[in-house]
Amino acid sequence: MGFLDALLGGGRKLKAPAADxxxxxxxxxxxxxxxxxxxxxxxAGIVFQAIATADFKEILTETNELxxxxxxxxxxxxxxxxxxxxxxxxxxxxADFEDxxxxxxxxxxxxxxxGYGDRLLCAVFSFEEEGRPIHVIYNFKxxxxxxxxxxxxxxxxxxxxELQLKAQIGxxxxxxxxxxxxxxxxxxxx
Amino acid sequence: xxxxxxxxxxDTGLQARMLLTMFLLGLLYVGFVGVLLAAGAGFGIMLVVIxxxxxxQLFLSDKIALxxxxxxxxxxxxAPGLHAMIERLCIQADLPxxxxxxxxxxxxNAFAMGRSKKSAVVCATTGIMRTLEPHELEGVMAxxxxxxxxxxxxxxxxxxxxxxxASMISQFALFFGSGDDDSPAGLVIFxxxxxxxxxxxxLMLALSRYREFTADRGASLITGRPSALSSALxxxxxxxxxxxxxxxxxxxxxxxxxIVPTSVKGxxxxxxxxxxPMEKRIERLNELEAQLxxxxx
Numbered sequence: 001m002g003f004l005d006a007l008l009g010g011g012r013k014l015k016a017p018a019a020d021x022x023x024x025x026x027x028x029x030x031x032x033x034x035x036x037x038x039x040x041x042x043x044a045g046i047v048f049q050a051i052a053t054a055d056f057k058e059i060l061t062e063t064n065e066l067x068x069x070x071x072x073x074x075x076x077x078x079x080x081x082x083x084x085x086x087x088x089x090x091x092x093x094x095a096d097f098e099d100x101x102x103x104x105x106x107x108x109x110x111x112x113x114x115g116y117g118d119r120l121l122c123a124v125f126s127f128e129e130e131g132r133p134i135h136v137i138y139n140f141k142x143x144x145x146x147x148x149x150x151x152x153x154x155x156x157x158x159x160x161x162e163l164q165l166k167a168q169i170g171x172x173x174x175x176x177x178x179x180x181x182x183x184x185x186x187x188x189x190x
Numbered sequence: 191x192x193x194x195x196x197x198x199x200x201d202t203g204l205q206a207r208m209l210l211t212m213f214l215l216g217l218l219y220v221g222f223v224g225v226l227l228a229a230g231a232g233f234g235i236m237l238v239v240i241x242x243x244x245x246x247q248l249f250l251s252d253k254i255a256l257x258x259x260x261x262x263x264x265x266x267x268x269a270p271g272l273h274a275m276i277e278r279l280c281i282q283a284d285l286p287x288x289x290x291x292x293x294x295x296x297x298x299n300a301f302a303m304g305r306s307k308k309s310a311v312v313c314a315t316t317g318i319m320r321t322l323e324p325h326e327l328e329g330v331m332a333x334x335x336x337x338x339x340x341x342x343x344x345x346x347x348x349x350x351x352x353x354x355x356a357s358m359i360s361q362f363a364l365f366f367g368s369g370d371d372d373s374p375a376g377l378v379i380f381x382x383x384x385x386x387x388x389x390x391x392x393l394m395l396a397l398s399r400y401r402e403f404t405a406d407r408g409a410s411l412i413t414g415r416p417s418a419l420s421s422a423l424x425x426x427x428x429x430x431x432x433x434x435x436x437x438x439x440x441x442x443x444x445x446x447x448x449i450v451p452t453s454v455k456g457x458x459x460x461x462x463x464x465x466x467p468m469e470k471r472i473e474r475l476n477e478l479e480a481q482l483x484x485x486x487x
Contacts, residue, residue: 049282049413049414051414051415051482052415053482053483054483085274085275085278085324086324086325086328087278118282118411119414121278121281121282122281139281141281141282141284142284154270155266155267155270155274178286180286180287181280181286181287183277183278183280183281183287184274184277185277185278186270186274
């Protein structure tokens with residue numbers, strides 16, 4: 001942040017999302033599975049803010065049709081949910097991880113194509129360690145990933161495990177460098 | 191790909207106004223210091239005093255403001271809902287998470303302070319959290335976050351500092367300046383300071399009102415729901431008239447930083463108010479909503 005930025009209020013615009021980095025998750029999954037010993041749960045989600053406009057609804061319907069269409073080849077199941085914060089989720093289920101990433105990319109591309117790219121909040125990949133969930137979150141605005149490990153208790157997170165995971169998958173994934181941007185996501189309906 | 195909703199049109203007005211305000215303020219103070227020097231004030235002492243006060247203002251203003259409001263920082267355990275809401279808005283707005291504070295008062299209000307994105311504090315009163323629905327509160331918090339994103343809080347802090355300096359000096363000159371030798375210097379300092387105070391006061395008001403529109407727009411950009419913010423504004427302004435006057439008065443000094451000013455009175459209100467009239471803000475939000483709802487070709 002420079003002096004002029006301070007004067008002019010620089011960085012006001014919302015950044016366009018970076019979607020193509022999503023595919024880095026395919027290689028990272030192998031590391032997570034083989035190297036770290038996590039199991040993917042065959043589910044991933046994309047969370048966004050719904051806007052009440054006519055064409056947004058249209059795009060959602062189109063997206064659904066598109067995924068259902070390609071789901072016949074891949075076998076991906078699609079669900080929708082709304083969380084308690086009023087955000088919408090498109091939840092994808094597929095035992096094949098690569099298909100999951102491809103379908104997730106389809107959803108985000110579709111929303112971006114409609115001009116709603118800046119509505120995308122994150123994509124969430126769900127893993128499991130000794131029966132406990134571990135999430136890898138992709139922040140579209142930053143184009144970066146970070147681990148999110150909920151801990152037992154009301155809205156607690158296991159920061160130590162998250163930092164361990166960062167060290168383990170760091171070489172595979174563009175990890176968000178600023179730890180203060182590792183925002184938790186509560187009530188993940190995956 | 192032709193359809194783009196990424197922004198509700200361009201808005202460079204705030205940048206231009208912020209630059210102009212800074213320029214005019216700078217000009218004002220060069221002139222002011224010149225007159226003070228000509229009137230015989232010691233250059234070194236003046237530099238140290240003004241510099242020191244400015245640094246204090248920059249680095250302590252958020253703490254002073256929180257103290258004045260009786261607000262305190264809250265941890266995620268104390269206010270989980272508020273934290274989770276702001277975290278999501280921060281992802282959406284691509285901002286680092288600010289400090290979050292809560293003021294225990296019935297006045298439904300919110301404000302943002304801080305000299306940079308990293309040191310920003312966003313404060314909500316318990317009154318506003320009780321009054322508003324979640325999506326309305328989200329609109330209000332997005333409004334405050336866009337003040338942080340626009341960095342206009344810094345300019346306001348600087349502008350109000352200069353204004354209060356001038357008012358201090360003019361008071362000082364009035365009480366002590368023309369004391370023993372009846373020289374005209376004290377009177378000149380008083381008059382010039384007073385003039386400087388008035389000019390910077392109006393500059394501040396102009397910027398303050400404009401930045402509210404910009405933040406409303408920014409909030410709509412973050413949440414995608416202009417009408418949620420306008421319904422929040424309507425609710426707050428309706429509520430405003432019913433809150434106890436004691437609270438209004440204690441909150442009065444900080445009006446320029448609030449989402450809705452607490453003192454609403456008089457016909458010269460529009461000239462002196464730090465915030466644009468509520469109807470104007472709601473009207474503009476309505477225009478944004480119309481833009482959103484318009485069919486795309």
